[in-house]
Amino acid sequence: MSFIEVTGLCKDYRIAKQEKGITGAVKSLFHREYTVKEAVRNVSFSLEKGEVVGYIGPNGAGKSTTIKMLSGVLLPTSGVAKTGDIIPYENRKENAKRIGVVFGQRSQLYWDLPISDTFDLYESLYSVPRERFRQNCNFFTELLDMGDFLHQPVRQLSLGQKMKANIAIALLHDPEVLYLDEPTIGLDVTSKKVLRDALKNINTQRNTTIILTTHDMDDIEAVCQRLIMIDQGQKLFDGTLGDFRSKYNDGFTVKLEFDTVPPPWQENGEYELLEGDERHWLIKSKTEMTAKTAMIDLIGIYDPMNLYVQEERIEDIVRRAYAVDEVV
Amino acid sequence: MKKYLTVFIKSLKSELIYRWAALWGMVGAVLGFLIQIFLWQALLSTGVRNDTSFPDMLLYVLINSFMLQLTRTDVASIIENTMIDGAISMELLRPISYKGYMLAQTLGKNIYGSLTATVPLLLLSLFFLSGAAFPNVAHILLFTLSALLGIALMFEVTYLVGLTAFWLQRCWFIRFYLNGLRSIFGGTMVPLWFYPEFLITLSYWLPFRYMTFEPINIFLMKTPLEQAWIPILAALMWLVGLSIADNLIWRAATKKLAVNGG
Numbered sequence: 293m294s295f296i297e298v299t300g301l302c303k304d305y306r307i308a309k310q311e312k313g314i315t316g317a318v319k320s321l322f323h324r325e326y327t328v329k330e331a332v333r334n335v336s337f338s339l340e341k342g343e344v345v346g347y348i349g350p351n352g353a354g355k356s357t358t359i360k361m362l363s364g365v366l367l368p369t370s371g372v373a374k375t376g377d378i379i380p381y382e383n384r385k386e387n388a389k390r391i392g393v394v395f396g397q398r399s400q401l402y403w404d405l406p407i408s409d410t411f412d413l414y415e416s417l418y419s420v421p422r423e424r425f426r427q428n429c430n431f432f433t434e435l436l437d438m439g440d441f442l443h444q445p446v447r448q449l450s451l452g453q454k455m456k457a458n459i460a461i462a463l464l465h466d467p468e469v470l471y472l473d474e475p476t477i478g479l480d481v482t483s484k485k486v487l488r489d490a491l492k493n494i495n496t497q498r499n500t501t502i503i504l505t506t507h508d509m510d511d512i513e514a515v516c517q518r519l520i521m522i523d524q525g526q527k528l529f530d531g532t533l534g535d536f537r538s539k540y541n542d543g544f545t546v547k548l549e550f551d552t553v554p555p556p557w558q559e560n561g562e563y564e565l566l567e568g569d570e571r572h573w574l575i576k577s578k579t580e581m582t583a584k585t586a587m588i589d590l591i592g593i594y595d596p597m598n599l600y601v602q603e604e605r606i607e608d609i610v611r612r613a614y615a616v617d618e619v620v
Numbered sequence: 621m622k623k624y625l626t627v628f629i630k631s632l633k634s635e636l637i638y639r640w641a642a643l644w645g646m647v648g649a650v651l652g653f654l655i656q657i658f659l660w661q662a663l664l665s666t667g668v669r670n671d672t673s674f675p676d677m678l679l680y681v682l683i684n685s686f687m688l689q690l691t692r693t694d695v696a697s698i699i700e701n702t703m704i705d706g707a708i709s710m711e712l713l714r715p716i717s718y719k720g721y722m723l724a725q726t727l728g729k730n731i732y733g734s735l736t737a738t739v740p741l742l743l744l745s746l747f748f749l750s751g752a753a754f755p756n757v758a759h760i761l762l763f764t765l766s767a768l769l770g771i772a773l774m775f776e777v778t779y780l781v782g783l784t785a786f787w788l789q790r791c792w793f794i795r796f797y798l799n800g801l802r803s804i805f806g807g808t809m810v811p812l813w814f815y816p817e818f819l820i821t822l823s824y825w826l827p828f829r830y831m832t833f834e835p836i837n838i839f840l841m842k843t844p845l846e847q848a849w850i851p852i853l854a855a856l857m858w859l860v861g862l863s864i865a866d867n868l869i870w871r872a873a874t875k876k877l878a879v880n881g882g
Contacts, residue, residue: 305878360879365709367875383876388715394637398710402630404637409630418712445637 294338295501296362296469301371303332303357305527310608331357334371341468341473342499344491346506350614354525355505356395359471362503375469388417391460396474400455400461406466407457408442418465425464432460435490452483459487463494463514470494474476477507488514509607513605523614533606539611544583548573548596555594563590623716625686631728642736643769649685649737656681663814675752676840678745680811683839685741687767687832688808689734691737691774693726699782709879716812719866722779728868730771747840761803762848766835769855774802774831776862783866801826829860830855 302380310316332354339345345369349355360366362373364380364387380387387470400412401594406517415425433439441449449457459475474493476484492515494500506512512519512533519536521529548554550571557565557573562581567574573596577586583601636642660677683767697721702708711718757762781798785791803809804819806828812820823829834851837843 318815360709363713365712365879366877384712385717388713393713395709398707400710400713402634404634405630408634413626416623417716421623526819528643 296339297374299336299372300367301335303371304369305329307333330525335527337520337530339501341501343518344495344502345518345520346512347520356473359473363391363471363585391393391469394458394462394475395469396477400458403447404445406445407444410461414461414464428464432463436460436485451506455479463532468605472504474506476506476511489514494507497527509610513606535553540613543577545548545585545602546575546590547600548594549598551597555606627721627724628728632732637730645736646740650740662796675749678748679752680746682741683718683809683836686734687836689737690730691771691831693775695722695726695776696778696791697781706879707718726775728866755839756843758845759838761836763839766838766852769859770831770835773804773855773859774828775840777827780866783810783869783873786876790849802828805829806831809880810843827858
């Protein structure tokens with residue numbers, strides 16, 4: 293049996309309909325119609341210990357709802373989630389001891405007190421042995437570079453500093469699993485890098501299983517080995533990053549750069565002009581061909597000054613995957 | 621147990637941060653104290669109760685302020701707010717009983733509040749208190765027990781009201797009623813001694829009088845020692861009943877829970 297086992301997980305929400313304007317509001321006082329939104333529909337997956345999985349999907353896809361069921365906050369409408377041998381939502385407190393959770397949009401810190409006070413709280417909440425706690429405090433303070441602001445009141449910290457602190461407290465009790473729901477939201481490039489490195493480090497050094505939801509595909513590329521994509525509550529893809537590329541990727545793009553006005557574009561069955569202005573063209577091959585053939589071909593026809601071959605970025609693939617899904 | 625102690629201490633510490641709030645809290649307490657004294661003087665001058673002297677009255681007002689501070693709780697509005705913005709999910713991620721966590725937090729606040737509010741009043745009235753009927757040791761012990769039950773009872777009731785937010789999202793109107801009922805049947809504004817008979821009878825069937833009124837009666841030795849067990853037992857029974865209700869409702873509430881936003 294796998295470490296985390298999710299089988300046929302569903303969660304429905306009841307949503308009250310409200311018509312526009314004041315009349316709509318008054319009407320809804322007397323009569324209310326509800327629609328059922330299926331936030332998560334029959335999602336199944338299993339994870340081994342030490343895996344790092346990116347859980348992606350467009351806004352409202354059901355990512356956070358899944359995480360909340362896995363962390364024991366929400367009860368599924370049907371289906372089962374299991375971490376270790378615990379059913380999280382039936383055994384909330386027991387499960388809480390073994391997991392660490394960060395919701396990027398929320399803070400677990402005492403607003404008026406320094407981070408070190410929240411650290412103390414978590415030490416006693418999780419009954420972490422004193423020595424281990426000290427080690428972890430030092431380790432994460434160093435890893436996330438928090439030494440400068442450990443003793444400032446939280447209300448005077450920046451978003452990124454708070455995020456780092458939230459991640460640190462989620463890890464102080466050596467959790468077996470770490471759930472991160474958009475941990476890089478609102479962070480600058482440097483902070484993101486620090487965070488990604490830290491996550492990789494935690495995973496390799498401590499064999500912590502990590503499930504990460506994000507809209508930043510660079511997060512995924514930097515830390516995840518595996519990707520699960522959901523949309524409208526349903527699982528669409530589950531596999532390695534490489535598999536994802538080969539499933540949704542259709543090749544490479546070629547960028548041509550001209551020093552003079554380029555020759556006219558010749559429409560044919562082999563290439564497609566994606567973008568073009570006076571000096572630059574972005575071209576995609578329509579057929580299966582190697583980059584080498586395409587390069588020789590395009591140089592022969594258009595004689596550009598420069599030519600770059602680009603592998604499609606994971607972000608573009610995801611964008612297309614979401615779009616394809618919407619059409620269906 | 622240690623975790624609840626830590627929650628308590630941190631809550632107390634959070635309160636200590638704002639010096640101006642503390643200062644103005646004290647000023648407010650002094651003003652409230654004066655209002656109560658004037659009210660009492662007016663009541664006493666009607667001659668309804670000529671067995672009460674000024675020092676006795678002062679002692680009543682003091683212990684009443686202290687008990688009101690101790691039984692203050694905003695747990696219902698805290699639960700309501702965490703429901704509104706969805707922060708409830710963060711609270712549920714902690715390996716701690718939600719109720720215990722809330723109680724420890726409330727106590728931290730109240731200990732601070734009652735000390736800052738009562739100490740200045742005590743200093744202020746120290747000179748006028750000679751001659752007041754101070755309780756003996758037995759009464760003080762019984763008062764302590766009764767007061768602790770009162771604090772727990774107030775918390776239980778308010779917590780129960782807060783839990784309705786899991787269904788209703790907003791529960792301020794229930795809180796509003798709760799406060800009203802407590803003022804009337806708990807004797808927090810006007811002591812129940814002055815009430816008509818039927819209201820007094822009714823008050824025995826409700827939990828509110830056991831929150832502050834009965835502990836105060838014990839403190840002022842209006843309740844004889846041999847009768848003190850009655851309000852204490854009544855409070856205890858309410859407490860047990862409400863805890864059972866809380867537990868059942870909490871279980872249903874966590875099943876019902878829908879987290880707002882993100």
